[in-house]
Amino acid sequence: MDDGSLHCQDIRLTAYRQGPLLARVDAQLRPSRVTAILGPNGAGKSTLLAALCGTQSPRQGQVLWDGAPLAQLPAAQRARRMAVMHQDTQLAFAFTVQEVVEMGRYPHRQHPAPDEAAIVQHCMQATGVAGLAQRALASLSGGERARVQLARALAQIPPEGQAQSGSRWLLLDEPTAALDLQHQHHAMALVRERSSCDGLGVIVVLHDLNLALRYADEVLLLPGQGEAALLGPVHAVLTLPTIARVWRIHGEMQTARDGTPQFIAGAHCAQLPGMDAPVALGAV
């Protein structure tokens, strides 16, 4: 049945087609929730995101969107219902912040909303870049640039009811990597709200387990080494034994005042592959 999901159907991810097997993924990602893709460096998270947005075909398997192969959906149609924020996007020309956010509206140019300018303004305000609107993107800090790209991606996805039929998706590759603590939480709360209030499907690659524990509904864990990916509720997947096995870090879970479990790294981790000696972490 078509439930609006993005279905990774028996996907085999490899490093750029010819490389070794990174992961096997058979999972159904659903709208109206935040799914965090987690895993060690090189496990294939960005490669999976490229398969989910159709820019790179997996060596085996396929992505189904609303029950139909993603590859058969014309790129222009896809762009009206799916926005992607890649890591550190470079632009060849000296666009201003506002021009970059307006680019998010480009897929809708033939059927513009009555309030195009207001959508752009709202997305700049929501990400805290409205005050930078006339600045050249290249003149901004890394964190400011990341917030502009988030605003651009948010502007691309129409609110529920304004879209053509079908689910709507926001795919984010490490959107918080360059952000300070305040903006990390603000960005995650923002996409979480769009997901729960507006039905958007959010898929976000993260390294910070505590952001995932706080803001994600589900985790798609890519353990690396060609292992099968694991999809499940965030607190069921991110257990201490799993964290120790996948990231080689021992620690404990502590419950924050609002009831959210948070991972505290312990005093030592096991030896990392390719390193001569175990790495000692600071005592906690």
Ligand SMILES: Nc1ncnc2c1ncn2[C@@H]1O[C@H](COP(=O)(O)OP(=O)(O)OP(=O)(O)O)[C@@H](O)[C@H]1O
């Ligand atoms: N341009 C490229 N050419 C060849 N191999 C690549 C290229 N980009 C990535 N790879 C390889 O594909 C594998 C998976 O990379 P990917 O970027 O998907 O991992 P990741 O889980 O997102 O890693 P990270 O956490 O470091 O961002 C890695 O082994 C990487 O070396």
